[in-house]
Amino acid sequence: MSQRVLLMLIFFVLCNTGGEIVMSYGMKQVGEPQGFRPMSLLRFVWSAAKNRWLWVAIPMLAASFYSLLILFSWAKLSVVIPASASNFIVGTICAKYLLKEDVSSKRWLGVICVCAGVTLVLLTGGH
Amino acid sequence: MSHEHRLRFKTLVMVLLMVVCANTGDLMLARGMKQIGNVEISVPGLQRALLSTIQSGSIWIGILFLIGFTLCYMTAVSWADYSFVMPAGAFGYAIQTMLAIFVLHETVSVKHWIGVLLICFGVLLVGQTKPNTTNVAVLPS
Numbered sequence: 001m002s003q004r005v006l007l008m009l010i011f012f013v014l015c016n017t018g019g020e021i022v023m024s025y026g027m028k029q030v031g032e033p034q035g036f037r038p039m040s041l042l043r044f045v046w047s048a049a050k051n052r053w054l055w056v057a058i059p060m061l062a063a064s065f066y067s068l069l070i071l072f073s074w075a076k077l078s079v080v081i082p083a084s085a086s087n088f089i090v091g092t093i094c095a096k097y098l099l100k101e102d103v104s105s106k107r108w109l110g111v112i113c114v115c116a117g118v119t120l121v122l123l124t125g126g127h
Numbered sequence: 128m129s130h131e132h133r134l135r136f137k138t139l140v141m142v143l144l145m146v147v148c149a150n151t152g153d154l155m156l157a158r159g160m161k162q163i164g165n166v167e168i169s170v171p172g173l174q175r176a177l178l179s180t181i182q183s184g185s186i187w188i189g190i191l192f193l194i195g196f197t198l199c200y201m202t203a204v205s206w207a208d209y210s211f212v213m214p215a216g217a218f219g220y221a222i223q224t225m226l227a228i229f230v231l232h233e234t235v236s237v238k239h240w241i242g243v244l245l246i247c248f249g250v251l252l253v254g255q256t257k258p259n260t261t262n263v264a265v266l267p268s
Contacts, residue, residue, distance in 0.1 A: 023201065024209035028261065032206040048201060065193075069180065070168075072160040088214055095210035102260035103210050110252030111210070114217045117245030121220055124239040 005075050009084070012067040017090045019060030021098055026053030028099075085118035131257065134206065138258045141203040142212060146219040148196035150226075155189030207258040214253045220246050 030051050033044035048054055071080045092111045095101045103111075160166075162183065166176040180186045203212045224243045227233040235243075 020200075020204075020213070021209060024204040024212075027201050027205040030205055033202060044202070044205075045198070061197075069156065069160055069176075070166050072157050073163065073166045073176075088217065091213050092210045095208065095213075099209055100261060101208045101210050102257075104256055107210060107214075107253055107256045110249040110254075110256070111214045113245045113249030113252060114214045115249075117242045117247075117249060118217060118220060120238055120242030120245065121224075124236045124242065 002074075005071065008067055008071055008074070009080075012064050012071060013084060013086050013090060015060045015064035015067065016084070017087055017094060019057045019064055020091065021094045022053050022060065023057035024095075025099060026051045026057060029053065085115050085122065088115045088118070134258045135254070138203055138207040138211065139215070139254065141199050142215045142218070145196050145199040145203065145212075145216055146222060148192045148199060149216070150219050150222060152189045152192030152196055155185045155192060159183040159185030159189060208260055211253060211256065211258050215250055217246050218250045221250075 027048065030044070030047045034040045068080070088111050092103055092108070096103045159180070162185065163176065163179040166172060200212070221243050224235060224239065228235055
């Protein structure tokens with residue numbers, strides 16, 4: 001993996017995890033939709049649009065999206081997608097300490113298995 | 128069905144929708160960006176890339192699927208833990224491998240299979256934990 005791909009990958013992980021954590025925080029304040037009918041969903045999207053945390057998350061996720069587009073043009077899909085595996089560990093640490101989620105040992109084990117699995121998929125070079 | 132079972136069921140359905148939208152979106156974006164070619168990191172290079180992405184049909188289809196993914200994700204994290212939803216979404220890697228085998232007829236190494244099994248086992252473990260462990264009522268705005 002070249003240095004520029006690695007640097008872009010770090011930028012992608014920081015923006016992606018940061019954006020998702022902030023969005024998760026905001027969406028907990030918004031609350032779940034009252035139903036799955038079009039009007040309920042529209043009300044849900046409108047409530048989300050009024051939440052200020054969502055507007056912090058969107059630029060971060062947009063930056064992660066654009067860095068992902070650049071990564072796609074620089075490296076194979078089978079390398080870029082699994083290489084973002086570190087999102088799982090960084091995200092779980094942030095969820096525990098920033099969102100105060102109760103990450104049980106079973107959940108940690110699951111996250112580590114997922115991360116190891118994704119890394120193995122990367123090491124095999126796609127398929 | 129108890130409240131926790133209902134919560135787990137609707138979270139897993141939402142995660143499945145997330146996975147389908149994200150995989151299709153990524154595939155379309157990759158196709159579009161491969162058509163555009165290497166992006167040069169300079170002001171004119173980025174401007175050219177931006178213009179090319181706006182004009183690409185594959186990119187727009189990819190964006191639509193990724194909007195679908197974002198809506199499903201927003202809905203899932205409105206009731207479930209981020210640390211529950213995020214690893215469960217990794218199930219997409221297993222689906223990608225299945226698509227590679229059954230649709231593209233690619234061969235998959237033993238190491239790759241072990242990776243996929245680890246992902247499935249990890250998702251299974253995470254899926255057994257409580258979907259929501261936070262008290263959302265105390266969140267400050």
